[in-house]
Amino acid sequence: MQKDNFKWNRKDLLGTYDLSKEEIIFLLDTAKSMEEVLNRDVKKVPTLRGKSCVTLFYEPSTRTRTSFELAGKTRSADTINISVSASSAVKGETILDSVKNIEAMSVDCVIIRHNNSGVPHFIARNTKLAVINAGDGSHEHPSQALLDLLTIRDYKGTIEGLNIAIVGDILHSRVARSNIFALKKLNNNVNLVGPKTFVPKDFEKFGANVFHNLEEGLSGVDVVMVLRLQKERMGKCFYPTEREYAKFFSVNRQSIKYAKEDAIIMHPGPVNRGLEISSDVLDGEKSVVLAQVTRGVAVRMAVLYTLLSGGRFEDSN
């Protein structure tokens, strides 16, 4: 751990694209040091007491919002939820004005999810608040990538020099993008696997390898990240039917054999059982899907703590 000679100096967490290798490792190490509190009988430490966070979600979400909310409460921060359907967004206020209002209420941090790529970046440039991108369009979802990396490191013993496959709709996936950026910075080999409509050749520019069948794409990998198939894309030029997709790209008992014997299987959730992944693999011994969820809370505690306390480490518990 390089805590001693490393100083965090970002106001926001917008994406992994901007993060240095040191910053990524710093956040993973911080998360690791905070995980312990989640196993206590009393899961509460006062480190962020008197700090307040607003979750400002323009898309529905249970898991990410709940994970941030639990992370905040475990650190004793106050969290306030604003979801858009119940908000003044319908009244025509600009997003920036909404955020400036939140800032004016002496809040410390805003956690934004928006269906348009780039919104959190625009907001971050225009507010003194710490801004956390909880998913913007098809762009980035950095806390998801960080929890994925932490899970990989815990299960494979390292997060560098691995062979990692990401399977599914890479094109529309913010989870994939954030993972690709972060994994490449840590010198991993990344295979992108899916139909051509979902995995354009273009993605090789990120340093990834592009495959259009599972056998090649999973060959010899340490980690298989399965992406959620968004059913609303079905029949809209991207893929013909669920059955067709599952036949060629479902990660199941058969296809998983292409990967290494000790490969782990990941999924960001929510899962379509029997579509992008079979139930036996999801519930099987190679699956670390729920371990990812647990690390999600630790990673978000680390992110909140790092941004809101300026990365000071004196009293991390």
Place this chain on the structure above:
Amino acid sequence: MQKDNFKWNRKDLLGTYDLSKEEIIFLLDTAKSMEEVLNRDVKKVPTLRGKSCVTLFYEPSTRTRTSFELAGKTRSADTINISVSASSAVKGETILDSVKNIEAMSVDCVIIRHNNSGVPHFIARNTKLAVINAGDGSHEHPSQALLDLLTIRDYKGTIEGLNIAIVGDILHSRVARSNIFALKKLNNNVNLVGPKTFVPKDFEKFGANVFHNLEEGLSGVDVVMVLRLQKERMGKCFYPTEREYAKFFSVNRQSIKYAKEDAIIMHPGPVNRGLEISSDVLDGEKSVVLAQVTRGVAVRMAVLYTLLSGGRFEDSN
């Protein structure tokens, strides 16, 4: 009180059907001992600090959700609300996967309401979380029955050997079922009163008496529990019109005379004034409807405390 020689050893509260007489009395006694904090100026004790509960409601509810939330906050637990319309349920995730995710986030307890009977039981068998059934279909709503019993005991001095009438749509009522199971275990005489479509002869198997008119059903009872009439059933074979129902089964100034002079009137809320109960009776001196609501918070404090602290009683305040 049998606190000394009694040890609570259930992970969940799913229904009154499974509870023993001792378990019911234990929860009522625990609620009683916790009620006092609600009359304090500072209504807060630290007993569940660092514990977290998720309310996972697949049906809308104000009163039950708020009651659990207040009970949790009074005990210093963190509470997080998930309601389904704003959740990933729309994304096709199974309920069990949703709960497994909540479990993976190091939450201690999930409070579930679902429109299908049996869902909380299925969940409970598959999670290490404490599961509280906050209403499943037409099946059970145990915390409601417990608060009803506590109210009866407070007002009648006992909760055994009484004559108790339940009036209305017994067939579809989870409140009725949980009350019938609990009241029979405590050796009460239970009359079920309503039209034949709502009170099938079949219910005698639970040890209850079936009546199809108020005069007979309320005759000599100590307690009248009026159920909410669910208007969506009107005109759907169950009863013809509101006026018709009210004419024969409304608990009002006239029909209440069939009960004992000192009978108390109960209703789980929300009330349709002038339909299943008249306003003068609801607001009259025999009504204990708001006393039920108050005891609801105490009962839910007791349930949360019992499940989350393993029934240890050392520092109940």
Place this chain on the structure above:
Amino acid sequence: MQKDNFKWNRKDLLGTYDLSKEEIIFLLDTAKSMEEVLNRDVKKVPTLRGKSCVTLFYEPSTRTRTSFELAGKTRSADTINISVSASSAVKGETILDSVKNIEAMSVDCVIIRHNNSGVPHFIARNTKLAVINAGDGSHEHPSQALLDLLTIRDYKGTIEGLNIAIVGDILHSRVARSNIFALKKLNNNVNLVGPKTFVPKDFEKFGANVFHNLEEGLSGVDVVMVLRLQKERMGKCFYPTEREYAKFFSVNRQSIKYAKEDAIIMHPGPVNRGLEISSDVLDGEKSVVLAQVTRGVAVRMAVLYTLLSGGRFEDSN
């Protein structure tokens, strides 16, 4: 400050119409004394620990609800949100029954927003709870007026004897009414400015001056309060088009010149940029719009503190 010889003795805050000059000044002074905590690193004081507030909103709102929620949390009160679409209001319960239930749950305070004028007043007469009107129809929104007055006092050095213009749809505005009542009690000169459909001659009965053009209405004023134009009124007899309204009544670089050189510009939000106010004025140096939002939290802390602690001032921090 007249704290020493003044005793607050209202249960509720329903409107500025009923408040005395002394009561208004008391609340402003209390807010001022509480503002400091918002600038601390740890924005939390324990003064309302163990008190609980319910926000009961029958209209959507982000800003007011969030402001009250933050105010409560900063004072360590528990806050529970009930919004109507997710509540039992759909089940036909009366509003009063909903509030009586909240009261029965040992809550201390209910913060109500309702689309019908007078609802909070009716509720307040029928509950022991402290009731705060967070906006009722076209009637009153007292905490908004108080935060406006506090902002004016901070920026103009006084809140008496000023010339103040309110521009827009006075007829339907609860913000305007609460401000007119409060400003007149403090001996300010109030100009109401807007088209005849929005500013009827009738309003002179409140002691205000009525103007139908900006040049006259803004002439020599110290403060310009711009109201939000509610687009749903457009084309419904009140005004023909947005362009027509903006041409004659938009507060912009040109029209602002009619006011005093050192005039401040206010808006209760959310803003329709380019409609009732131009972006350059809103973002310009005369604008105190975000300063209003900040004072909103302080004012709501003061209101909660005053109502829930009986105005005792011993340990205001």
